[in-house]
Amino acid sequence: MSRPPSSVFRVLWPPVVFGIAFLLLWETAVKAFDLKPYFLPAPSQVWQQFRDNLDLIWEAASVSGANALIGLLVGTALGVAMSFALARYRLLNDLMSPLAVALNAVPIFVLVAVFNNMFSITSEVPRRLMVTLVVYFIVLVNVARGLREVSPTHLELMRSYAASEAAVLRKVRVPNAVPYLFTALKIAAPASVITAFVSEYFGGSQNGLGSRIVGNISISDNAAAWAYVLGACLLGLTFYLAAVALEGALTPGGKRAEDRA
């Protein structure tokens, strides 16, 4: 899947140019209006803080990142397992899907306040549980759809083979659902990181990126806070790129989910 260098350049130059232009604008605005750091730190100051605190940022990122990763893995596993159950048992599907739709509409992360109560004060489990829940519903909705929405021609074909339901599941529904799983992962990966942060706002242990950002803001060290924000964005980006890379590696013939009819 190699692209000619000219085409890679074509794809990359607009975002690079936009990014550099934005940073320059930001830097000059701070200098020109003599903005104080508590109002808006300059990119150069943020970068300085980032380099100075790199080890601390890395530590905090590991905590939040671990929460996000565990929630992502467990949530995906449970979501996939449950979607098989939903495909098999119609009643279960009818029960779960209105609930999934409703929960999709609510700010579900507020449940962390409830979870914090149910576990000990130093536990990371409430955050991991929260991420698991968020990821679970994203994966469930998408994979269940992938198992369900199979081309009618394929189903007729399998019926003409007198194939059992299990064979249809194995040979048609599951391969059909794989692109849906990747669509879900590309949404769930950054969502897991964001949920991990947001879960840290409700108290509990203060080791993650979210709480560090809050901490730095509360002592008006905005440049440091934004250094942690940079770390947070990098973490989210890493998760998203990992999901994209996984899709590229596991999709046969290099056709992405968005390219299918």
Added chain:
Amino acid sequence: MSGGLGRRIRRVWMFVLSLFLVALVWELYKWLGPQDGGTVFEWKLLPRANDRAMPHVWEMLSRYAEPERRGFDTPIIVVVLQGAWFSFRLALVGFAMGTLVGLGLAILMARFKVVERGLLPYLVISQTVPLIALAPLVVSWGGKLHIGEFEWPRWLSAAVLGAFLAFFPVAVGTLKGLTSTPPASLELMDSYAASWRQTLFKLRFPAAVPFMIPALRLAATASVIGVVVAEISTGLAGGVGRLIIEYAREATADPAKVYTAVFAAALLGMVMTGMVVLTDLVLMRNRPRETST
């Protein structure tokens, strides 16, 4: 269309039933689970099942009738609904602002491919920036903003943060819709020597509506999330986010209290999304409907 109505009623029933089952599982765990938390393969995975950590479902419900603090008269349900109403109005403003910004960006990106290629990655990244960092920025900027007689009210910061989360799904969904017009229709408009603006309003936008509806649903939820997080991080009083934090602090003394606010926040989200769904039903009455979840 009795079939459709019957299906909808059944879905509502199923939803109620599923809530009942969740409550059942909750109580079952309370009955069977370890009172002080437990371990699964040496990990402290099991939550505490005692009454202070996990109040009974009926305790949560009956709490609504009791007042917020001892000595006051108004039952907490009023307090909590008022908070939800406060946050609802903020979310509405945020939703409106976010939708406008999202639409504008989508049109810009659809018009100039260069803008799409350059800007879209940053729009994606912007959503990974924790709101907790943006909130103080918005508040301090707002504090400095004086346009004539206009003073930036504190609640507007929360609405702006709601808009920040809402604009993204609108921008992405609308962009997808605007760029997925069938080529044959575009050629038709070309043959009428229509300008890009005319094509936009007469063809691209109407064709994009089926893509915009799910995007607006996401934006509704996002605006609620943004507002609630903003309330928590800016300490804005009056909304349901603040209530959740406050009540969570009293959880050891009054365990059921925080649930009243949590359910109100859930209700808020559902009402917000429900409004979008309702608008969709009204607007799309005459179009062939595609089945969705």
Added chain:
Amino acid sequence: MSAVEISRVSKSFNAGRADAVDALVDIDLTIEPGEVVSLIGPSGCGKSTALRLIANLLEPTRGEVLVNGKPARQARLDQDYGMAFQQAGLFDWRSVAQNIELPLELKGWDKARRRQRTLEVLELVKLPEFADHLPWQLSGGMQQRVAIARALAVHPPLLLMDEPFGALDEMTREHMQDELLRICGETSTTVVFVTHSIPEAVYLSTRVVVMSPRPGRITGTIDVDLGTGRDVETREATTFFEKVTEVREALRGIPATGSGVEAVDR
């Protein structure tokens, strides 16, 4: 023993409801082994329904369908037929060879046997070098050839086809018709073919079954005796056009009067 026997078959949908439809009423049809029979008629005449009754993808409301001397259901369980649809219906996550192996996997054949049969059948449709390609890399016509190869993989005595060439352009279509005749000649397969195209029906068949809608029924059968070695000359022969006219008039409700029908101006 006939290949297909349809006796007094009727098929209704949504019986008892407001949108009840009589797709087929009192159909009788017997097809002998080795025949190529086309079902032709306007939309709603029930030709696709009839095909699906033979395939046991639908059950008749009344009457009986026998395939290869057995009830249609048994014939399906025994894999006595192969089917090709209007969309090739290849699995885009499987290579060409893996697509053809699908029915063989379901029958429990071992890997070596499957591979061998797949290559055989790819040779038959003249696509052996595409075994490891993916469906999206093939043209529409080639995908249909793979679908036909897949239908023939289990060596069925009967081939059921539901407008398989409908999505192809005219030139590819004519080419595919020749290929189909060649393949079925080499394998002596009975073919039941549903089509909208009068020339296609006449060119391919030994017998054309004309159907009409509301309710769906068979209005006539026309024997096509153009001989076995059909080719481009057949398409240009006067006898071909006469048969096409006969079928056309049967479709318009004018009963066939045998040979010597006046040529009708288009």
